[in-house]
Amino acid sequence: MIIEEMSLTYRNLIDPILKNVRQYAPLFSAMKTGDRVLDICCGTGAQVIEYGRHGIVATGIDNDPNMINSALRNKVKSALSNVSFLLADATNLPFDNGSFDYASVSLGLHGKEEGIRNRIVNEMKRIISGDGYLLFIDFHAPLPRNFWAMMVRSIEFVAGGSHYKGFKDYIAIGGLNSILRNHQLAIENVDYLKSGLLTIVKAKIYKK
Numbered sequence: 001m002i003i004e005e006m007s008l009t010y011r012n013l014i015d016p017i018l019k020n021v022r023q024y025a026p027l028f029s030a031m032k033t034g035d036r037v038l039d040i041c042c043g044t045g046a047q048v049i050e051y052g053r054h055g056i057v058a059t060g061i062d063n064d065p066n067m068i069n070s071a072l073r074n075k076v077k078s079a080l081s082n083v084s085f086l087l088a089d090a091t092n093l094p095f096d097n098g099s100f101d102y103a104s105v106s107l108g109l110h111g112k113e114e115g116i117r118n119r120i121v122n123e124m125k126r127i128i129s130g131d132g133y134l135l136f137i138d139f140h141a142p143l144p145r146n147f148w149a150m151m152v153r154s155i156e157f158v159a160g161g162s163h164y165k166g167f168k169d170y171i172a173i174g175g176l177n178s179i180l181r182n183h184q185l186a187i188e189n190v191d192y193l194k195s196g197l198l199t200i201v202k203a204k205i206y207k208k
Contacts, residue, residue, distance in 0.1 A: 015046045018106075021137065021193055021200075022050040025104065028191060029135045029202045031056050035101040038127060040090045040120060041108030045071030045083070052083035059100075061088040091119035095127045103128050104135035109179065110170040111156070111163040117170075121183050125205055134185060136201045137193075141175025144196040152197065176201055 015022075025047060031037060033055030039048045042060030044067060051058035060083070062068050071085040088094055090108070103124035109117050124134050143149035156167040173179075176199050180187060185203040192199055 015044055018046070021106075021198065022047050024193070025106070025135065025137065025200065026051055026054045026056065028189065028200055029102065029104075029133065031102060036099070037102040037104060038093075038095070038100045038124075040103065040105040040124060042071060042085065043067050045074045045085055047104065047106050048083050048085070049074055049078045049080060052078065052080040055082065058083045060085045061090065061093065063087065063089050091116060091123060093123045093127055097126055098129045098132075099127050101129055101132050102135060103132070104137075106137040107139070109136070110138050110167050110175070111159070112166045112170075113162055114166075114169055117166070117179070118182075121179060121185075125183065125185075128205075132204075133188065134203045134205075136176050136179075136203065137198060138176055139170070140192060140196055140199045141171045141173075141177070143171065146195055146197075148195060148197045175199065 031051065031054065035056050037051050037056050037058045039051070039058060039060045042048050042062045045060050048058045048060035048071070060071055062071070062085075065087055068085050068087045075083055075085065086094070105120065105124065109120065112120065128134065139152065143152060156164050159167075180201065180203055184206045186206040187201055188204050189202040190199065
């Protein structure tokens, strides 16, 4: 019941709030028609479908069956044949090395504990091609001092458990900057959205 409520919350609240962020992501990252993109922790599939509207061959994975079912319903509504969804574990992706041109994750890292978060990023690095990119969208750390940041802190606190523990750790380590540094990822482009609440980063595996 709680999981079904989460899916409904995403469809009715989170997806509308993030609509312009979803639209900006393929433009910001310079994705091209025909690019192969994997979206991690895809939720209701809103980002994947936005990719599909740009002619991108997009796949979304999530480990929540209710989210995948919602994403599949949204796919039918969109009438896009270049998007697909799969129930899968982000820490053990069922794809060969170098299968995609891009791997993206949107608000899917801050609620994970450090070990899980690191395994997800390692898998993202593994499945992109040698000249591929990673796209991250998540909370800016530290959070700005505004109303939206207060709301985020309250929502994360209510979520509780391992999610809130992951959120606190994510903010404490410095968010995406720390993750990128620890995984030897070089920033290609960065921007700040929603009054500084979110950071969007296009990154590449650093090569010496």
